Amino acid sequence: MTEMGRRERKKAATRQALADAALRLFSERGYDEVGVREIADAADVSVTTLFKHFPDGKEALVFDQDVDREAALVAAVRERPAGQSVPRALHRLLLGEHSRRVHDDPRFDDFLRLVDTTPALREYARRMWLRHEHALAAAIAD
Incomplete structure (x- = not known):
């Protein structure tokens, strides 16, 4: 690297x-x-x-790792071991990411609470995951 x-x-x-x-x-x-x-x-x-x-704007500040997350999702699909299903590869990535954030970021609970209680952030998160869905669909189709 x-x-x-x-x-x-x-x-x-x-x-x-x-x-x-x-x-x-x-x-x-x-x-x-x-x-x-x-x-x-x-x-x-x-x-x-x-x-x-x-x-x-403001919503993107909360989801500051959006671009990195999408790249990681696509990489998990494209670089998965032979024989590993797409859902399994994504599950492993997301579980590992969640575990790291829970253990390494003392603000993670604040982040979750903020998103859960703020309609604008919930909507931004929904749109963000739709973008990720499109990127994943393209990666799976390759």
Whole structure:
């Protein structure tokens, strides 16, 4: 695996700082009570920078690993061992991902609670999984 250069590391750190600030503020005050300017201020960046990293807005801040998740889902299908079914490959990936988040991320419960109690986030999650479904269908068809 190649190491990220300084620019990529800084971009990743900024993206993570924005996602962390958003989750913290949303958990403290509620999703609808927090604006993008407050999130940008909490991460010490401009609103323009926030939208460069998250052009889809507030919802995308909560699901900051959406692109990585889709890539992992597609890779699980394409790189599964011979004889392993697609459902089994996806189950293994998602179970492992869930176990890691439960054990490694103390904010995971806050994340789940936030999504569960916020209609806009539930809808965004639904649309996100539909996008993943289309990507998976293409991977399975290959």
